Amino acid sequence: MRRSLTGIKPTNLPHVGNYLGAIRPAIALAERFESFLFIADYHALTTVRDAEEMRRHTYDVAASWLACGLDPERVHLYRQSDVTEVFELTWVLSCLIATGQLERGVSYKDALAKGEAPNAGVFNYPVLMAADILLYDADVVPVGKDQLQHLELARDVAARFNHLFGEDLLRVPEAHISEAPLVPGLDGQKMSKSKGNSIPLFDSAKKLRKVVMKIVTGSESLEEPKVAEGSTVYEMYRLVASEADAAEMKRQLEEGGYGWGHAKQALSEALEAEIGPKRERFEALRSDEAELDRILQAGADRVRPIALRTLDRVRAAVGMRVRG
Ligand code: TRP
Numbered sequence: 513m514r515r516s517l518t519g520i521k522p523t524n525l526p527h528v529g530n531y532l533g534a535i536r537p538a539i540a541l542a543e544r545f546e547s548f549l550f551i552a553d554y555h556a557l558t559t560v561r562d563a564e565e566m567r568r569h570t571y572d573v574a575a576s577w578l579a580c581g582l583d584p585e586r587v588h589l590y591r592q593s594d595v596t597e598v599f600e601l602t603w604v605l606s607c608l609i610a611t612g613q614l615e616r617g618v619s620y621k622d623a624l625a626k627g628e629a630p631n632a633g634v635f636n637y638p639v640l641m642a643a644d645i646l647l648y649d650a651d652v653v654p655v656g657k658d659q660l661q662h663l664e665l666a667r668d669v670a671a672r673f674n675h676l677f678g679e680d681l682l683r684v685p686e687a688h689i690s691e692a693p694l695v696p697g698l699d700g701q702k703m704s705k706s707k708g709n710s711i712p713l714f715d716s717a718k719k720l721r722k723v724v725m726k727i728v729t730g731s732e733s734l735e736e737p738k739v740a741e742g743s744t745v746y747e748m749y750r751l752v753a754s755e756a757d758a759a760e761m762k763r764q765l766e767e768g769g770y771g772w773g774h775a776k777q778a779l780s781e782a783l784e785a786e787i788g789p790k791r792e793r794f795e796a797l798r799s800d801e802a803e804l805d806r807i808l809q810a811g812a813d814r815v816r817p818i819a820l821r822t823l824d825r826v827r828a829a830v831g832m833r834v835r836g
Contacts, residue, residue, distance in 0.1 A: 516688065517650035518547035519592065519641070523560060525578040527710035528783070529695040529703030530830040532751045533656075535580045538633045539694040541654060548815065549577065551808070554638060555591050558633040569627035574804050579794035591809035592644065597819040599642035601643040602636075604826055605669050608676070609639060611836055613668075618661050642666035647819045655753050661685045667776035671801065676745045682822075693751060696744045698727050717784050724780040729772035738767040745775045752782045 518538055526535065538549065551570050560566050570591065575672065582589060592598065614620065617638055623630035638661075645653055645666045655663055670682040696704050697709030704710060711723050727744050740746040740762040750758045761778060764770035797804065828834045 594812035
């Protein structure tokens, strides 16, 4: 089976945007691929400065994905930091990447443009990400558009390695541009924790409803016809309701006599139907950190042999002793 691989930075408790835009599509993709899904804690370390926060969000992410249906027997779920071999490959790759290419990195450039003084981790971020991918011979990497440049770099460095040291040593991965929609937040912009416009995934049903009611809508009267498409309420409803129900909401909005309040009510019910059963699983999983550790470690133990085999090939190719 072809391999897909994705990393998730443990920088927040997953919200509805993460669920609809990343978690749900990745779990669907796992049906067709041998999936590698890891918590990119060393990538998060470029910004997270609090051990408690790192630990908490690591468990939050693991418990959320598991609660949403990820089967740890089928998907390799692990912490990036549990397979330290990734750093050995990071070094080898960094010796093949021109600093100029990293200087053109979008995140690094953005940080400079904002007048920040980015740390070297931000600069080297794409190299570690390339190692994450190449270490496991991933065929496809599902990414959002914001990660495309990183993936290009991973492809470049793999091809360069093969060119210099021997064909087919490293698998050149393909980007799989997510068809997952951009999930709008309360204000209609892309949902993100930093924008303060997100809807919590596993808060109480009551809180969920309260937050949905805060979604910004037009100010048309109840009677007036409304444009469904492009409205945050309808666009989000479409992602959770059946096609027939979504078509019905569209019709009602366009016809008039159906208010944004009605639409929000329908949305909060549809979200609750989707999330409610997962919330209970989340609570059970999240309250047992020892069990989460066990699952993550079992995942790391399963993938490490693959990492070691890749490193053996790489070490032999560049003239290091093969440990066997
Ligand atoms: N950079 C990715 C992000 O911010 C996370 C990540 C780290 C990743 N390593 C990866 C994604 C490898 C895909 C493959 O979302």
